Amino acid sequence: MEQSYSNKVANTFYQKIGKLFFAVAMVDGSVRSEEIDRLKQIVRNTWLPHDDILDEYGSDAAFQIEIVFDWLLENEQESKLCYDEFREFYKENTKIFNVEVKELILKTANAIASAYAGKNKSELTLLGNLQLLFN
Numbered sequence: 001m002e003q004s005y006s007n008k009v010a011n012t013f014y015q016k017i018g019k020l021f022f023a024v025a026m027v028d029g030s031v032r033s034e035e036i037d038r039l040k041q042i043v044r045n046t047w048l049p050h051d052d053i054l055d056e057y058g059s060d061a062a063f064q065i066e067i068v069f070d071w072l073l074e075n076e077q078e079s080k081l082c083y084d085e086f087r088e089f090y091k092e093n094t095k096i097f098n099v100e101v102k103e104l105i106l107k108t109a110n111a112i113a114s115a116y117a118g119k120n121k122s123e124l125t126l127l128g129n130l131q132l133l134f135n
Helices: 007-026 033-050 063-074 079-092 099-114 121-134
Strands: none
Touching (some): 007 033, 007 063, 007 121, 033 099, 099 121
16 A cells, blocks of 8 residues: 555555455354464565554554454454445545555455365355456
8 A cells, every 4th residue: 555545544444454354254154263363474474564554553554454353253243244345445445456455465365265174165256256356
């Protein structure tokens, strides 16, 4: 994400990304510990170094991915609603999703889907829909 966008937009961006990744993990009806572990590993190794935008608490805004994911898990949210919310945000903010960001999102979503026993049909369908959305 480019530095020219406000921190508020950046926080919302990362929150919506967290919803998308939760949707990927929950699409088969349950979130496995392997999926959570893979998400946290990728956030720390890939998303945190991606930019230097801070949230309102002075933490890297990319941590919003984990915070939202954990909240959704604790509050038993539905995969479809989370995906739909991400899709609407994407459609309204396509300019902040450059090629690099889209590739990073797809790579992360695929890694989460593959974290436990490979990708199942529901995960493949959601990943296909995400790919279509980005094209």
